[in-house]
Amino acid sequence: MIRLRDVWLTRGERVVLSGLTIDLPERRVGIIGANGSGKSSFARLLNGLLLPDRGDVRIGALDTRADGRAVRRKVGFLFQNPDNQIVYPTVGEDLAFGLRSHKIAKEEHAARIAEALAARGLSGMEDRLVHELSGGQRQLVALAGILILQPDVLVLDEPTALLDLANTRRLMRTLDAQAAQIVMATHDLSLLDHFERVLCFEDGAIAFDGAPDAARRYYVERNA
Numbered sequence: 001m002i003r004l005r006d007v008w009l010t011r012g013e014r015v016v017l018s019g020l021t022i023d024l025p026e027r028r029v030g031i032i033g034a035n036g037s038g039k040s041s042f043a044r045l046l047n048g049l050l051l052p053d054r055g056d057v058r059i060g061a062l063d064t065r066a067d068g069r070a071v072r073r074k075v076g077f078l079f080q081n082p083d084n085q086i087v088y089p090t091v092g093e094d095l096a097f098g099l100r101s102h103k104i105a106k107e108e109h110a111a112r113i114a115e116a117l118a119a120r121g122l123s124g125m126e127d128r129l130v131h132e133l134s135g136g137q138r139q140l141v142a143l144a145g146i147l148i149l150q151p152d153v154l155v156l157d158e159p160t161a162l163l164d165l166a167n168t169r170r171l172m173r174t175l176d177a178q179a180a181q182i183v184m185a186t187h188d189l190s191l192l193d194h195f196e197r198v199l200c201f202e203d204g205a206i207a208f209d210g211a212p213d214a215a216r217r218y219y220v221e222r223n224a
């Protein structure tokens, strides 16, 4: 269960999130809202990448401020821009880095990497240079790097923004099959049916909270 209590976040002079209090027990939560409404900021709070100026963010029994390391282990985070995620020059090295940092036995690495790549349609790409991949391929590598660690919670910031239709569908099927709790920000309203509950952010607050159909109607109406 994700639990926020009176969470305030400022960046520079700007109040980015203002007094959010919400419990998210659902396994599939979607986040929509205009550019700059606070989606990425909210997502970053959930794995402790950002800490609130005031209030608490809890993931199960963990507090993001007090238990940062444990939170980052429990919550896999996919950045809006995959270049923020990938640190090693080759695909295989990058995936191995995650496994090492999670203390996965070295003998398991090659098989787990091969499996994670195959599941993303990237078989045999271990030795490819990341900077030579397309944007969508990089996003899929970043996703593989997270799923390979089997986190309990997956927070995804616009994971389909760079993907074509086939890869978008494949990604959503992959996510549907995950045991993890999923929180995903998206501008693609056609994906909302994958969620049980959808939050719509406006100016750093949750302006709508409800079922996918109603969320879509609300958002379209607001932008009419």
Ligand SMILES: Nc1ncnc2c1ncn2[C@@H]1O[C@H](COP(=O)(O)OP(=O)(O)OP(=O)(O)O)[C@@H](O)[C@H]1O
Pocket: 011, 012, 014, 016, 033, 034, 035, 036, 037, 038, 039, 040, 041, 042, 080
């Ligand atoms: N490091 C920062 N310094 C100052 N302001 C910031 C910083 N990061 C974010 N902001 C501001 O916080 C607000 C929310 O940004 P955020 O990235 O959370 O929006 P978003 O809903 O994810 O938008 P998008 O749909 O464009 O990804 C914006 O007004 C943005 O300018």
Ligand SMILES: [Mg+2]
Pocket: 039, 040, 041, 080, 157
């Ligand atoms: Mg964003």
